[in-house]
Amino acid sequence: MSRQSMRANDPKKVSGELFTLTYGSLVAQLLKDYENVDDVNRQLERMGYNIGMRLIEDFLARANPGRCYDLRDTADKIQQAFKLYLGVSPSIGSWSPGGDEFSVVMETNPMAEFVELPEHCLGLRYSNILSGVIRGACEMVQLEVMAWFIADQLKGDNMTEIRVKFVKRLEDAIPAGED
Amino acid sequence: MAVCVSVIGKENSPLYVWVGSGREELHLHYLAHTGLDVIQEKITSVTKTPGDTRDLYLGLLYATEEYKVFGYTTNTRIKFVIITDAANTTLRDNEIRMMFRRLHSLYTNVVCNPFYIPGHQISSREFDKGVAALVAGN
Amino acid sequence: MAEETVFDFIHMEAVSYVFQGEKVSEDEAVSKLEHMGFATGYRLVERLTRESGRYKDELDIMKYICKDLWVTVYKKQIDNLRTNHQGVYVLHDNRFRLLTHMANGKQYLQYAPRYLAFTCGLVRGCLANLGVTCVVTAEVTHLPACKFQIQVQRG
Secondary structure (H helix, E strand, C coil): CCCHHHHHHCCHHHHHHHHHHHHHHHHHHHHHCCCHHHHHHHHHHHHHHHHHHHHHHHHHHCCCCCCCCHHHHHHHHHHHHHHHHHHCCCCEEEEECCCCCEEEEEECCCCHCCCCCHHHCCCCCCCHHHHHHHHHHHHHCCEEEEEEEEECHEEEECEEEEEEEEEEEEEECCCCCCC | CCCEEEECCCCCCEEEECCCCCCCHHHHHHHHHHHHHHHHHHHHHHHHHHCCCCCCHHHEEEECCCCCEEEEEEECCCCEEEEEEEECCCCHHHHHHHCCCCCCHHHHHHCCCCCCCCCCCCHHHHHHHHHHHHHHHC | HHHHHHHHHHHHHHHHHHHHHEEEEEEEHHHHHHHHHHHHHHHHHHHHHHCCCCCCHHHHHHHHHHHHHHHHHHHHCCCCEEEEECEEEEEEEECCCCCCCCCCHHHHHHHHHCCCCCCCCCCHHHHHHHHEEEEEEEEEEEECCCEEEEEECCC
């Protein structure tokens, strides 16, 4: 029995499913804990932020990506990270004329696999943790960004799209006593 | 041609029933439910004999003049029943087995939706689409 | 492997989440984690057992948990399974993956149960879906080793 099931279950794929299912359980728990969906969205973003701040270390160690000189470099790294951690290859596009905003577009979102949003949850940004991860990770490399979902296949859109906007570069903290 | 597809839960309550249009719904529900007894028999008898097949597909449960009733069970005590016309010659046993496997896949997808409460009625657009494709022979 | 990493991060963040806030009780927080684990295990086993043949009996199922499930989730088998053949099973993991991040030391031991709650629920959820109702508890023996005790509820 063991050998039969091991062959059929590709370990990589199942790990991904474990993650998807765990995330689903987490979202379900948050929906129980908070009365309104906006609070859940916020909480997910915050959790993502916490994760992003630590995930960046892991990413830098694994991918050894080198420095980011501009936002385009950052966008490339984000693309790499999605591939590494979620196993998807999003496309980067829809750059703003000023080059300070772009979109991360996924044709499939592994976090939302099997999910069908019920009627009372249409305001839920199911994968909002990703917005937070992007924000947290960028902050650790001295970039303040905003990230938010502008399209979601769970809501009937063709693609799932996260918009990322550069706010400012974070200078290293100036020691007290200096101007 | 499949005329009825049914998903029955652990406590033997129906979670989902599809009946082909123009067919006698109540009668088919009844036949599907009767199939449960046969499924129960098959499961218990198999665990008693050594060298059992351990197959999830249970094959033909029974047949009436008009219909043939096929069954399948999962390790998680969910039962699927597919009913075809007795006169059906186009669907071979192997094809029916494949239909069950697809149905099983569709079912596990529903369970993996964090918003689905196990044991409740299945109301999923994806599941509906999947069953429609299944019975259309696609 | 990166796939495990994302699970680890979500798990850790879930633990932080349930314990945030000053008024939260340990029991309440642990119970939430257990519940999340239950929901996850229940669903996971639905997928995982699609390919395997039908299980013969309770012991068969426990072995499945120790081998297949543990390898799938924690990349290793349970190191030791003991049973009294009367519904109690004890699973020993000498190097439980979710505890390896914790430094060894008495002052950390009190926090270890937080990192076991989800898994207790996971096991309970898997078993529940396979028709085995039980209570699952866990104990750290010596970081990062721990044991999970499954008490099957009969009747």
